[in-house]
Amino acid sequence: MSLTIKEDARARLITDGPDPRRVPVELRYDPEEPRTVHVRLPGGVDWVFGLDLLERGMRTPVSRGDIRVWPCGRAQLILELHATDGVAVLQFDNAPLIRFLARTHASAPARPPATPPAATPTPAAPATATRT
Numbered sequence: 001m002s003l004t005i006k007e008d009a010r011a012r013l014i015t016d017g018p019d020p021r022r023v024p025v026e027l028r029y030d031p032e033e034p035r036t037v038h039v040r041l042p043g044g045v046d047w048v049f050g051l052d053l054l055e056r057g058m059r060t061p062v063s064r065g066d067i068r069v070w071p072c073g074r075a076q077l078i079l080e081l082h083a084t085d086g087v088a089v090l091q092f093d094n095a096p097l098i099r100f101l102a103r104t105h106a107s108a109p110a111r112p113p114a115t116p117p118a119a120t121p122t123p124a125a126p127a128t129a130t131r132t
Contacts, residue, residue, distance in 0.1 A: 005029040005107060007100035011079070011090040020091065027097070029104045037104075039079070041088065047081055055101060058094065 007027040012020035028038040029051070037054055039047045049067050056062045057069025058077060066082040077097060081088045 003031070003107065005031075005100070005103045007096055007103070009092060009096040009100075011092045014078075014089040014091055023090075025090065025092075027100045029100070029107075031107050041090075051101075051104065054097065058097065058101075 005028065009025045009027060010022050011025045013023045014020050023042050025042075026038075026040040028040065030036070030038075035051050036048060037051045039049075041047070047067070049064065053062055053064055053067060053069055057079075058071060061068070061070035063069070068078075068080040068082075070078050072078045072091060075094050077092045077094055079090045079092065081090070
């Protein structure tokens, strides 16, 4: 049985208007889908993408398909979601995202340490003699 991790966050919905609107966002992680994050927006719209995209987007701009993520200064992150009916741009404070990622890592099943490939002997090269 796996326990789903949920983190409630507030994001600023960036629009053409003068003031961004704060909206509730739910981040969700299920250990049975270990490399996936669900982001639920108001109205029940669910975006699903790789957890690695969120992790890497905390440090450097990244994109995959209809999703773009990039850091905004030291303490915020931008999540840009492209759909057929428009684009949503959300600005998050990093604190709830860092807390969420830490909880996902703590619940992830332990991976066995990588074992280096076995060394295979290589035949010695035939000796060559040169006469002068």
